[in-house]
Amino acid sequence: MTDDTNSAGESDPFGAAWSEDERSEIDLRDRKYSIYRCTDCNNVVLTMQDLDGGMTCHDEPMERVTETKLDIRPPDVRQVLLDAFGLPKPGLDVCLCVIGEGPLSPEELAERLDYDVSTVRTYLNDLVEFGLLEKSQLNRESGGYVNVYHSIALDEMREETLVGFYAWAGEAASLIEEANLTKEDYRDAESEQGLNEVFWERFRDGRPTN
């Protein structure tokens, strides 16, 4: 098996295809997370904790958001890990396969997952770079060395992945803000070009151009 890659619109390594009818409104009152909005400014915050007493914005209590006006699609964990962290399914497979199995060799991993050994080594190093594994190189008495891949503390992993995802979500939220501003700019500028042209000129390659 070879490496899966993904770039927007080119290929979908997971075959994930959400249909329109999978979109739905979400009742936010019974979720594991909470969203609060400031009734004074446009600030919106997300928290994974059940905050007794709620949150405040410029010393005023924020309002708990209980429903979404826009329908949303359910996230797919594979797509979330790929989009937020650049971790494709083979990387996740390697990560899941090694946890709880005790020390395995890359060859054993490759056999279990039906991947090339080189693919397994690539994703082991990716997981180190990503921060889910730590790697140490130790000497062997008979010559050569041993690459030891070990897990980081679970609490640390949980916090770091959440912080990393929040950072990604913040970047995504900034893009949405930027897109909304572009529409405002368009109205103000009374451009002769269509909004479609202006928008994609602004977001060439999916990110705002300077």
Add this chain to the structure above:
Amino acid sequence: MSPSTHTVLVEIVEETPTGDAVSKRRLAESLAVPETALDPALEKLRECEFIEATEEGYRPTTTTREVLALDVDFDDILVLDVVDDDTTDAVDE
């Protein structure tokens, strides 16, 4: 009940301050377990080249002392990629 692999490894290191081997019987006495209870951990440690079997018993390898110096629990080790001196197979980043 069998002691964890890490417990056995630490015990071997503590029983061999001069690098000599420690017998299986001595290990079993120290850990207060039957000798047979040590077999799974000893086998795993030998496979991973963390200990070497000698006529006198078992001794830790250089790799073991280095891994313990990292304060890494053996049970947290997920993958061991052994690379020979003359091997170009394993690509290190």
